Amino acid sequence: MAGTVHHRGLDAQGYIEREGSLGRIPPAFRPAVAAARDRLLDVYGERLNSAYLCGSIPRGTARVGRSDLDLLVVTRQEPTEEDRDAARSLGEALDKEFPEIDGVGTLLYGRARLLSEPETYDMGWFVACLCTPLLGEDLAEDLPRYRPDSLLARETNGDLALLLPRWRDRIAASGDTDEARRPLVRFMSRHLVRTGFTLVMPRWNGWTSDLGEMAEAFAAYYPERAEALREAAELGHEPTGDARVLRSYVDDLGPWLAEEYARVHGVKTARPAG
Template sequence: MREANDGVDAEGFIRQVPGVPFQMEYRALLAAVRYQLPALLGRHLIALYVYGSVAEGRARPGQSDLDLTLVLSDACPAGLLVQLEQRRRLLERCHGEVSKIDFDIGRRAEALAPGNRLSWGFWLRHHCRWLWGEDLARRYAPFKPEVGIARAVNGDVLTVMQRYILAHASCASPVERLGIQREAARRLLRAIQVLRRLDERGWPWTLEDHYSRAQRLHPEQRAALDFFYAEARQPQAAAVEFAQQLGAVLLWFERQLRQG
Protein backbone atom coordinates (compact mmCIF):
# COMPACT_ATOMS: atom_id res chain seq x y z
CA MET A 1 0.00 0.00 0.00
CA ARG A 2 1.20 3.52 -0.80
CA GLU A 3 2.41 5.55 2.18
CA ALA A 4 0.73 8.92 2.72
CA ASN A 5 4.00 10.83 2.56
CA ASP A 6 5.82 8.97 -0.22
CA GLY A 7 5.87 11.93 -2.60
CA VAL A 8 3.18 10.79 -5.06
CA ASP A 9 -0.53 11.54 -5.31
CA ALA A 10 -3.48 9.14 -5.31
CA GLU A 11 -3.01 8.48 -9.05
CA GLY A 12 0.70 7.75 -8.72
CA PHE A 13 1.97 11.02 -10.16
CA ILE A 14 4.90 12.76 -8.47
CA ARG A 15 3.57 15.61 -6.39
CA GLN A 16 4.09 19.21 -7.45
CA VAL A 17 5.03 22.36 -5.56
CA PRO A 18 2.05 23.38 -3.39
CA GLY A 19 0.47 26.71 -4.24
CA VAL A 20 0.68 28.04 -0.70
CA PRO A 21 1.10 31.79 -0.07
CA PHE A 22 4.72 32.88 0.01
CA GLN A 23 6.05 33.49 3.50
CA MET A 24 5.83 37.14 4.53
CA GLU A 25 9.60 37.39 5.07
CA TYR A 26 10.31 36.76 1.37
CA ARG A 27 7.61 38.74 -0.38
CA ALA A 28 9.67 41.94 -0.74
CA LEU A 29 12.59 40.01 -2.23
CA LEU A 30 10.35 38.11 -4.65
CA ALA A 31 8.73 41.39 -5.71
CA ALA A 32 12.17 42.86 -6.36
CA VAL A 33 13.13 39.81 -8.42
CA ARG A 34 9.91 39.97 -10.46
CA TYR A 35 10.55 43.63 -11.24
CA GLN A 36 14.32 43.88 -11.62
CA LEU A 37 15.13 40.80 -13.67
CA PRO A 38 12.59 41.43 -16.46
CA ALA A 39 13.65 45.10 -16.49
CA LEU A 40 17.29 44.07 -16.87
CA LEU A 41 16.90 41.27 -19.39
CA GLY A 42 13.97 42.60 -21.42
CA ARG A 43 12.79 40.30 -24.21
CA HIS A 44 15.61 37.88 -23.43
CA LEU A 45 13.92 36.68 -20.23
CA ILE A 46 11.36 34.08 -21.28
CA ALA A 47 10.32 32.70 -17.90
CA LEU A 48 11.19 33.07 -14.24
CA TYR A 49 10.55 30.47 -11.53
CA VAL A 50 11.33 29.92 -7.85
CA TYR A 51 12.05 26.49 -6.44
CA GLY A 52 13.22 24.97 -3.17
CA SER A 53 12.20 25.93 0.35
CA VAL A 54 10.99 29.46 -0.51
CA ALA A 55 8.70 28.08 -3.22
CA GLU A 56 7.28 25.50 -0.82
CA GLY A 57 6.73 27.85 2.12
CA ARG A 58 9.17 26.10 4.46
CA ALA A 59 12.17 28.46 4.29
CA ARG A 60 14.03 29.62 7.40
CA PRO A 61 14.72 33.40 7.43
CA GLY A 62 18.42 34.17 7.37
CA GLN A 63 19.34 30.53 6.70
CA SER A 64 17.59 29.37 3.54
CA ASP A 65 18.70 30.17 -0.01
CA LEU A 66 16.53 31.72 -2.69
CA ASP A 67 16.69 29.38 -5.69
CA LEU A 68 15.56 30.75 -9.05
CA THR A 69 15.28 29.16 -12.48
CA LEU A 70 15.65 31.56 -15.40
CA VAL A 71 14.81 30.54 -18.96
CA LEU A 72 16.46 32.91 -21.43
CA SER A 73 16.05 33.41 -25.16
CA ASP A 74 18.37 31.46 -27.40
CA ALA A 75 19.82 34.77 -28.61
CA CYS A 76 20.56 36.25 -25.18
CA PRO A 77 23.97 38.00 -25.46
CA ALA A 78 26.84 37.07 -23.18
CA GLY A 79 27.14 40.66 -21.97
CA LEU A 80 23.73 40.45 -20.34
CA LEU A 81 24.84 37.41 -18.37
CA VAL A 82 27.61 39.50 -16.80
CA GLN A 83 25.05 42.13 -15.78
CA LEU A 84 22.77 39.38 -14.50
CA GLU A 85 25.48 38.09 -12.19
CA GLN A 86 26.11 41.61 -10.93
CA ARG A 87 22.40 42.00 -10.20
CA ARG A 88 22.33 38.66 -8.37
CA ARG A 89 25.13 39.82 -6.06
CA LEU A 90 23.39 43.15 -5.45
CA LEU A 91 20.11 41.44 -4.54
CA GLU A 92 22.02 39.10 -2.25
CA ARG A 93 23.68 41.99 -0.42
CA CYS A 94 20.41 43.90 -0.03
CA HIS A 95 18.33 41.00 1.28
CA GLY A 96 19.65 39.37 4.42
CA GLU A 97 16.51 37.28 4.76
CA VAL A 98 18.24 34.71 2.54
CA SER A 99 21.72 33.30 2.99
CA LYS A 100 22.35 33.13 -0.75
CA ILE A 101 20.65 33.65 -4.11
CA ASP A 102 21.23 31.04 -6.80
CA PHE A 103 20.34 31.27 -10.50
CA ASP A 104 19.73 28.08 -12.46
CA ILE A 105 19.90 29.31 -16.07
CA GLY A 106 18.79 27.64 -19.29
CA ARG A 107 17.76 28.57 -22.81
CA ARG A 108 14.25 28.23 -24.26
CA ALA A 109 15.22 25.67 -26.92
CA GLU A 110 16.97 23.60 -24.26
CA ALA A 111 13.98 23.70 -21.92
CA LEU A 112 11.57 22.59 -24.66
CA ALA A 113 13.74 20.05 -26.50
CA PRO A 114 12.02 16.62 -26.66
CA GLY A 115 15.25 14.99 -25.51
CA ASN A 116 15.13 17.03 -22.30
CA ARG A 117 11.62 16.01 -21.30
CA LEU A 118 12.83 13.99 -18.29
CA SER A 119 15.24 16.70 -17.15
CA TRP A 120 13.93 20.18 -17.97
CA GLY A 121 10.34 19.04 -18.42
CA PHE A 122 10.21 17.28 -15.09
CA TRP A 123 12.08 20.10 -13.35
CA LEU A 124 9.72 22.83 -14.52
CA ARG A 125 6.54 20.80 -13.99
CA HIS A 126 7.30 19.34 -10.58
CA HIS A 127 9.92 21.49 -8.84
CA CYS A 128 9.39 25.04 -10.06
CA ARG A 129 6.79 27.64 -9.17
CA TRP A 130 6.06 30.22 -11.84
CA LEU A 131 6.84 33.87 -11.06
CA TRP A 132 6.91 35.72 -14.39
CA GLY A 133 6.77 35.26 -18.17
CA GLU A 134 5.67 32.30 -20.28
CA ASP A 135 4.96 29.30 -18.08
CA LEU A 136 6.76 26.57 -20.03
CA ALA A 137 5.77 23.99 -17.41
CA ARG A 138 2.32 23.93 -18.98
CA ARG A 139 3.86 22.26 -22.02
CA TYR A 140 4.46 19.10 -19.98
CA ALA A 141 2.06 16.56 -18.49
CA PRO A 142 2.65 15.34 -14.91
CA PHE A 143 5.25 12.61 -14.45
CA LYS A 144 5.19 9.30 -12.62
CA PRO A 145 8.31 7.96 -10.82
CA GLU A 146 10.95 6.33 -12.99
CA VAL A 147 14.68 5.88 -12.81
CA GLY A 148 15.14 7.83 -16.05
CA ILE A 149 14.04 11.03 -14.31
CA ALA A 150 16.56 10.57 -11.51
CA ARG A 151 19.34 10.05 -14.05
CA ALA A 152 18.27 12.95 -16.25
CA VAL A 153 17.92 15.45 -13.39
CA ASN A 154 21.19 14.52 -11.70
CA GLY A 155 23.27 14.14 -14.86
CA ASP A 156 26.76 12.64 -14.68
CA VAL A 157 27.02 12.52 -10.90
CA LEU A 158 30.68 11.55 -10.73
CA THR A 159 31.72 14.40 -13.02
CA VAL A 160 29.62 16.90 -11.09
CA MET A 161 31.08 15.77 -7.77
CA GLN A 162 34.61 15.93 -9.14
CA ARG A 163 33.98 19.60 -9.87
CA TYR A 164 33.03 20.09 -6.25
CA ILE A 165 36.24 18.37 -5.17
CA LEU A 166 38.33 20.73 -7.32
CA ALA A 167 36.41 23.79 -6.10
CA HIS A 168 36.77 22.65 -2.50
CA ALA A 169 40.52 22.20 -2.86
CA SER A 170 41.00 25.70 -4.26
CA CYS A 171 38.85 27.69 -1.81
CA ALA A 172 40.18 31.10 -0.91
CA SER A 173 38.49 31.36 2.49
CA PRO A 174 36.91 29.18 5.21
CA VAL A 175 33.49 30.70 4.50
CA GLU A 176 33.72 29.75 0.83
CA ARG A 177 34.92 26.26 1.74
CA LEU A 178 32.04 25.61 4.11
CA GLY A 179 29.61 26.86 1.50
CA ILE A 180 30.95 24.35 -1.00
CA GLN A 181 30.77 21.59 1.59
CA ARG A 182 27.09 22.37 2.14
CA GLU A 183 26.32 22.42 -1.58
CA ALA A 184 28.29 19.25 -2.32
CA ALA A 185 26.66 17.37 0.56
CA ARG A 186 23.17 18.35 -0.56
CA ARG A 187 23.90 17.43 -4.16
CA LEU A 188 25.33 14.07 -3.14
CA LEU A 189 22.37 13.09 -0.97
CA ARG A 190 19.94 13.86 -3.78
CA ALA A 191 22.10 12.15 -6.41
CA ILE A 192 21.96 8.81 -4.62
CA GLN A 193 18.51 8.40 -6.18
CA VAL A 194 20.35 7.62 -9.43
CA LEU A 195 20.79 4.17 -7.83
CA ARG A 196 16.99 3.88 -7.75
CA ARG A 197 15.49 0.39 -7.89
CA LEU A 198 13.02 -0.45 -10.65
CA ASP A 199 10.36 -1.56 -8.15
CA GLU A 200 10.30 1.72 -6.18
CA ARG A 201 7.02 3.60 -6.34
CA GLY A 202 7.60 6.62 -4.09
CA TRP A 203 9.57 9.77 -4.82
CA PRO A 204 11.73 11.66 -2.29
CA TRP A 205 10.97 15.36 -2.21
CA THR A 206 12.88 17.12 0.55
CA LEU A 207 16.50 16.68 1.50
CA GLU A 208 15.27 14.79 4.56
CA ASP A 209 13.34 12.43 2.27
CA HIS A 210 16.48 11.71 0.27
CA TYR A 211 18.50 11.13 3.43
CA SER A 212 15.91 8.75 4.92
CA ARG A 213 15.58 6.84 1.66
CA ALA A 214 19.34 6.44 1.30
CA GLN A 215 19.65 5.22 4.89
CA ARG A 216 16.92 2.64 4.32
CA LEU A 217 18.30 1.29 1.05
CA HIS A 218 22.03 1.63 1.75
CA PRO A 219 22.51 0.85 5.46
CA GLU A 220 26.17 0.00 4.87
CA GLN A 221 26.73 3.72 4.21
CA ARG A 222 24.88 4.94 7.30
CA ALA A 223 27.92 6.65 8.88
CA ALA A 224 28.76 8.47 5.63
CA LEU A 225 25.14 9.48 5.10
CA ASP A 226 24.95 10.86 8.64
CA PHE A 227 28.11 12.86 7.99
CA PHE A 228 26.88 14.40 4.74
CA TYR A 229 23.43 15.13 6.13
CA ALA A 230 25.05 17.06 9.00
CA GLU A 231 27.23 18.96 6.50
CA ALA A 232 24.19 19.71 4.33
CA ARG A 233 22.48 21.35 7.28
CA GLN A 234 25.37 23.06 9.06
CA PRO A 235 28.83 22.47 7.53
CA GLN A 236 31.65 22.39 10.04
CA ALA A 237 33.98 19.52 9.12
CA ALA A 238 37.65 20.23 8.55
CA ALA A 239 38.71 20.41 4.91
CA VAL A 240 40.78 17.22 5.04
CA GLU A 241 38.02 15.22 6.69
CA PHE A 242 35.41 16.39 4.19
CA ALA A 243 37.65 15.58 1.22
CA GLN A 244 38.38 12.10 2.58
CA GLN A 245 34.72 11.36 3.28
CA LEU A 246 33.66 12.57 -0.16
CA GLY A 247 36.37 10.59 -1.91
CA ALA A 248 35.38 7.40 -0.09
CA VAL A 249 31.66 7.69 -0.78
CA LEU A 250 32.29 8.45 -4.45
CA LEU A 251 34.31 5.25 -4.77
CA TRP A 252 31.33 3.38 -3.32
CA PHE A 253 28.97 5.25 -5.65
CA GLU A 254 31.06 4.34 -8.69
CA ARG A 255 31.02 0.65 -7.72
CA GLN A 256 27.24 0.76 -7.35
CA LEU A 257 26.87 2.30 -10.80
CA ARG A 258 29.03 -0.42 -12.34
CA GLN A 259 27.05 -3.16 -10.64
CA GLY A 260 23.77 -1.62 -11.76
Protein backbone atom coordinates in the same frame (compact mmCIF):
# COMPACT_ATOMS: atom_id res chain seq x y z
CA MET B 1 15.63 -4.37 4.30
CA ALA B 2 13.31 -1.69 2.99
CA GLY B 3 10.15 -0.96 4.90
CA THR B 4 6.72 0.07 3.69
CA VAL B 5 6.51 1.41 0.14
CA HIS B 6 5.96 5.17 0.17
CA HIS B 7 3.85 7.29 -2.17
CA ARG B 8 4.59 10.75 -0.81
CA GLY B 9 4.69 13.49 -3.42
CA LEU B 10 2.65 11.53 -5.99
CA ASP B 11 -0.87 12.07 -7.25
CA ALA B 12 -3.54 9.39 -7.50
CA GLN B 13 -2.13 8.20 -10.85
CA GLY B 14 1.41 7.86 -9.50
CA TYR B 15 2.87 10.99 -11.12
CA ILE B 16 5.12 13.37 -9.20
CA GLU B 17 3.11 16.36 -8.04
CA ARG B 18 4.48 19.85 -8.50
CA GLU B 19 5.85 21.08 -5.19
CA GLY B 20 5.73 24.65 -3.99
CA SER B 21 3.49 27.60 -4.73
CA LEU B 22 3.53 31.37 -4.35
CA GLY B 23 1.01 30.99 -1.55
CA ARG B 24 3.48 29.02 0.56
CA ILE B 25 6.17 31.71 0.56
CA PRO B 26 6.83 32.69 4.21
CA PRO B 27 6.00 36.34 4.87
CA ALA B 28 9.62 37.20 5.72
CA PHE B 29 10.72 36.31 2.17
CA ARG B 30 7.94 38.00 0.21
CA PRO B 31 9.71 41.37 -0.17
CA ALA B 32 12.80 39.67 -1.64
CA VAL B 33 10.65 37.64 -4.04
CA ALA B 34 8.71 40.73 -5.10
CA ALA B 35 11.95 42.60 -5.73
CA ALA B 36 13.35 39.71 -7.75
CA ARG B 37 10.21 39.57 -9.89
CA ASP B 38 10.22 43.30 -10.62
CA ARG B 39 13.94 43.48 -11.35
CA LEU B 40 13.91 40.46 -13.64
CA LEU B 41 11.41 42.30 -15.80
CA ASP B 42 13.56 45.43 -15.73
CA VAL B 43 16.79 43.57 -16.53
CA TYR B 44 15.62 41.16 -19.23
CA GLY B 45 12.57 42.89 -20.68
CA GLU B 46 11.46 41.27 -23.93
CA ARG B 47 14.30 38.73 -23.72
CA LEU B 48 12.59 37.08 -20.76
CA ASN B 49 10.40 34.08 -21.56
CA SER B 50 9.77 32.76 -18.04
CA ALA B 51 11.02 32.94 -14.48
CA TYR B 52 10.54 30.48 -11.64
CA LEU B 53 11.16 30.18 -7.93
CA CYS B 54 12.77 26.95 -6.74
CA GLY B 55 13.91 25.47 -3.46
CA SER B 56 12.78 26.00 0.09
CA ILE B 57 11.17 29.44 -0.27
CA PRO B 58 8.21 28.36 -2.46
CA ARG B 59 7.97 25.11 -0.46
CA GLY B 60 7.45 27.18 2.68
CA THR B 61 10.36 25.59 4.56
CA ALA B 62 12.95 28.40 4.21
CA ARG B 63 14.75 29.66 7.31
CA VAL B 64 15.35 33.37 7.76
CA GLY B 65 19.01 34.25 7.35
CA ARG B 66 19.91 30.68 6.36
CA SER B 67 18.09 29.91 3.12
CA ASP B 68 19.04 31.18 -0.30
CA LEU B 69 16.75 32.52 -3.01
CA ASP B 70 16.78 30.09 -5.95
CA LEU B 71 15.67 31.30 -9.37
CA LEU B 72 15.40 29.77 -12.83
CA VAL B 73 15.41 32.33 -15.64
CA VAL B 74 14.41 31.23 -19.14
CA THR B 75 15.31 33.53 -22.03
CA ARG B 76 13.63 33.47 -25.44
CA GLN B 77 16.98 32.83 -27.14
CA GLU B 78 20.08 31.14 -25.80
CA PRO B 79 21.44 33.32 -22.98
CA THR B 80 24.43 35.51 -23.77
CA GLU B 81 27.34 36.44 -21.54
CA GLU B 82 25.55 39.73 -20.99
CA ASP B 83 22.53 37.80 -19.72
CA ARG B 84 24.74 35.77 -17.37
CA ASP B 85 26.47 38.88 -16.06
CA ALA B 86 23.07 40.46 -15.45
CA ALA B 87 21.94 37.43 -13.45
CA ARG B 88 25.06 37.57 -11.28
CA SER B 89 24.68 41.29 -10.68
CA LEU B 90 21.01 40.95 -9.82
CA GLY B 91 21.75 38.13 -7.38
CA GLU B 92 24.48 40.08 -5.65
CA ALA B 93 22.25 43.13 -5.30
CA LEU B 94 19.36 41.14 -3.84
CA ASP B 95 21.65 39.34 -1.42
CA LYS B 96 23.02 42.65 -0.11
CA GLU B 97 19.62 44.28 0.19
CA PHE B 98 17.71 41.46 1.90
CA PRO B 99 19.34 39.94 5.01
CA GLU B 100 16.54 37.39 5.17
CA ILE B 101 18.20 35.44 2.34
CA ASP B 102 21.64 33.85 2.39
CA GLY B 103 22.68 34.28 -1.22
CA VAL B 104 20.91 34.02 -4.57
CA GLY B 105 21.33 31.09 -6.94
CA THR B 106 20.20 31.67 -10.52
CA LEU B 107 20.00 29.08 -13.30
CA LEU B 108 19.81 30.55 -16.80
CA TYR B 109 18.53 28.59 -19.82
CA GLY B 110 17.24 29.30 -23.29
CA ARG B 111 13.68 28.16 -23.99
CA ALA B 112 14.58 25.83 -26.86
CA ARG B 113 17.27 24.04 -24.91
CA LEU B 114 15.09 23.61 -21.86
CA LEU B 115 12.33 22.04 -23.97
CA SER B 116 14.73 19.92 -26.03
CA GLU B 117 14.52 16.12 -25.98
CA PRO B 118 17.83 15.64 -24.08
CA GLU B 119 16.53 17.83 -21.25
CA THR B 120 13.06 16.28 -21.00
CA TYR B 121 13.94 14.07 -18.04
CA ASP B 122 16.38 16.47 -16.43
CA MET B 123 15.73 20.23 -16.60
CA GLY B 124 12.28 19.59 -18.06
CA TRP B 125 11.36 17.54 -15.02
CA PHE B 126 12.91 20.19 -12.79
CA VAL B 127 10.65 22.85 -14.29
CA ALA B 128 7.51 20.74 -14.27
CA CYS B 129 7.87 19.36 -10.75
CA LEU B 130 10.27 21.48 -8.69
CA CYS B 131 9.74 25.04 -9.96
CA THR B 132 7.01 27.55 -9.09
CA PRO B 133 5.99 29.93 -11.90
CA LEU B 134 6.86 33.54 -11.14
CA LEU B 135 6.77 35.31 -14.52
CA GLY B 136 5.80 34.57 -18.10
CA GLU B 137 4.94 31.32 -19.84
CA ASP B 138 4.78 28.15 -17.75
CA LEU B 139 6.76 25.63 -19.80
CA ALA B 140 5.34 22.75 -17.77
CA GLU B 141 2.39 22.86 -20.13
CA ASP B 142 4.67 21.61 -22.93
CA LEU B 143 6.27 18.85 -20.86
CA PRO B 144 5.13 15.33 -19.97
CA ARG B 145 4.15 14.11 -16.53
CA TYR B 146 6.78 12.23 -14.58
CA ARG B 147 6.93 9.10 -12.48
CA PRO B 148 9.71 8.28 -9.96
CA ASP B 149 11.21 5.65 -12.25
CA SER B 150 14.68 4.53 -13.31
CA LEU B 151 14.69 6.73 -16.43
CA LEU B 152 14.15 9.83 -14.32
CA ALA B 153 16.80 8.68 -11.86
CA ARG B 154 19.36 8.13 -14.61
CA GLU B 155 18.76 11.41 -16.41
CA THR B 156 18.74 13.60 -13.31
CA ASN B 157 21.68 12.27 -11.32
CA GLY B 158 23.45 9.66 -13.42
CA ASP B 159 26.45 11.91 -14.09
CA LEU B 160 28.16 11.90 -10.69
CA ALA B 161 31.26 10.16 -12.04
CA LEU B 162 31.76 13.05 -14.48
CA LEU B 163 31.25 15.64 -11.75
CA LEU B 164 33.75 14.26 -9.23
CA PRO B 165 36.91 15.44 -11.08
CA ARG B 166 35.41 18.94 -11.26
CA TRP B 167 34.62 18.79 -7.55
CA ARG B 168 38.24 17.89 -6.82
CA ASP B 169 39.37 20.90 -8.85
CA ARG B 170 36.97 23.18 -6.97
CA ILE B 171 38.24 21.89 -3.63
CA ALA B 172 41.86 22.42 -4.69
CA ALA B 173 41.09 25.96 -5.85
CA SER B 174 39.15 26.95 -2.75
CA GLY B 175 40.79 28.95 -0.01
CA ASP B 176 42.31 27.07 2.92
CA THR B 177 39.80 28.39 5.43
CA ASP B 178 36.57 27.16 6.96
CA GLU B 179 34.74 30.13 5.46
CA ALA B 180 35.93 29.27 1.94
CA ARG B 181 35.11 25.58 2.27
CA ARG B 182 31.69 25.92 3.89
CA PRO B 183 29.78 26.67 0.64
CA LEU B 184 31.40 23.65 -0.99
CA VAL B 185 30.40 21.41 1.90
CA ARG B 186 26.84 22.66 1.67
CA PHE B 187 26.61 22.23 -2.11
CA MET B 188 28.27 18.80 -2.28
CA SER B 189 26.38 17.49 0.74
CA ARG B 190 23.06 18.36 -0.84
CA HIS B 191 24.05 16.94 -4.20
CA LEU B 192 25.16 13.63 -2.70
CA VAL B 193 22.00 13.28 -0.60
CA ARG B 194 19.82 13.93 -3.62
CA THR B 195 21.82 11.45 -5.67
CA GLY B 196 21.53 8.86 -2.91
CA PHE B 197 17.80 9.43 -2.77
CA THR B 198 17.20 9.17 -6.51
CA LEU B 199 19.24 5.96 -6.48
CA VAL B 200 16.47 4.37 -4.39
CA MET B 201 13.57 6.58 -5.56
CA PRO B 202 11.98 3.99 -7.89
CA ARG B 203 11.89 1.40 -5.08
CA TRP B 204 10.77 3.94 -2.47
CA ASN B 205 8.12 5.02 -4.99
CA GLY B 206 7.66 8.65 -4.11
CA TRP B 207 9.23 12.09 -4.15
CA THR B 208 10.48 14.44 -1.43
CA SER B 209 12.84 17.41 -1.38
CA ASP B 210 13.45 17.13 2.35
CA LEU B 211 17.11 16.19 2.85
CA GLY B 212 16.44 14.30 6.07
CA GLU B 213 13.67 12.24 4.51
CA MET B 214 15.85 11.60 1.46
CA ALA B 215 18.60 10.22 3.70
CA GLU B 216 16.16 7.98 5.57
CA ALA B 217 14.73 6.62 2.32
CA PHE B 218 18.25 5.77 1.20
CA ALA B 219 19.07 4.19 4.57
CA ALA B 220 16.29 1.65 4.16
CA TYR B 221 18.11 0.13 1.17
CA TYR B 222 21.77 0.81 1.99
CA PRO B 223 22.14 0.54 5.78
CA GLU B 224 25.91 0.21 5.48
CA ARG B 225 26.07 3.75 4.05
CA ALA B 226 23.17 5.21 5.99
CA GLU B 227 25.18 7.15 8.55
CA ALA B 228 27.29 8.84 5.87
CA LEU B 229 24.21 10.11 4.06
CA ARG B 230 22.51 11.20 7.28
CA GLU B 231 25.59 13.25 8.12
CA ALA B 232 25.58 14.74 4.63
CA ALA B 233 21.92 15.71 5.09
CA GLU B 234 22.79 17.54 8.31
CA LEU B 235 25.72 19.31 6.64
CA GLY B 236 23.45 20.33 3.79
CA HIS B 237 21.56 22.44 6.33
CA GLU B 238 24.37 23.37 8.72
CA PRO B 239 27.67 23.11 6.80
CA THR B 240 31.06 23.17 8.44
CA GLY B 241 34.31 24.01 6.68
CA ASP B 242 35.98 20.72 7.53
CA ALA B 243 38.39 19.71 4.75
CA ARG B 244 38.09 16.08 5.81
CA VAL B 245 34.42 16.10 4.86
CA LEU B 246 35.21 17.25 1.34
CA ARG B 247 37.94 14.63 0.96
CA SER B 248 35.57 11.91 2.10
CA TYR B 249 33.04 13.03 -0.50
CA VAL B 250 35.40 12.86 -3.47
CA ASP B 251 37.48 9.89 -2.29
CA ASP B 252 34.89 7.61 -0.69
CA LEU B 253 31.15 8.38 -0.68
CA GLY B 254 31.09 10.04 -4.10
CA PRO B 255 32.97 7.32 -6.02
CA TRP B 256 30.96 4.55 -4.35
CA LEU B 257 27.69 6.30 -5.10
CA ALA B 258 28.68 6.94 -8.73
CA GLU B 259 29.57 3.27 -9.26
CA GLU B 260 26.40 1.98 -7.62
CA TYR B 261 24.27 4.47 -9.52
CA ALA B 262 25.72 3.35 -12.85
CA ARG B 263 25.15 -0.29 -11.89
CA VAL B 264 21.51 0.25 -10.95
CA HIS B 265 20.32 2.94 -13.39
CA GLY B 266 23.06 3.43 -15.97
CA VAL B 267 24.84 6.63 -16.93
CA LYS B 268 23.13 9.87 -17.87
CA THR B 269 22.76 10.42 -21.61
CA ALA B 270 25.49 12.67 -22.99
CA ARG B 271 24.37 16.21 -23.76
CA PRO B 272 25.29 18.06 -26.97
CA ALA B 273 28.40 20.18 -26.68
CA GLY B 274 27.75 23.75 -25.67
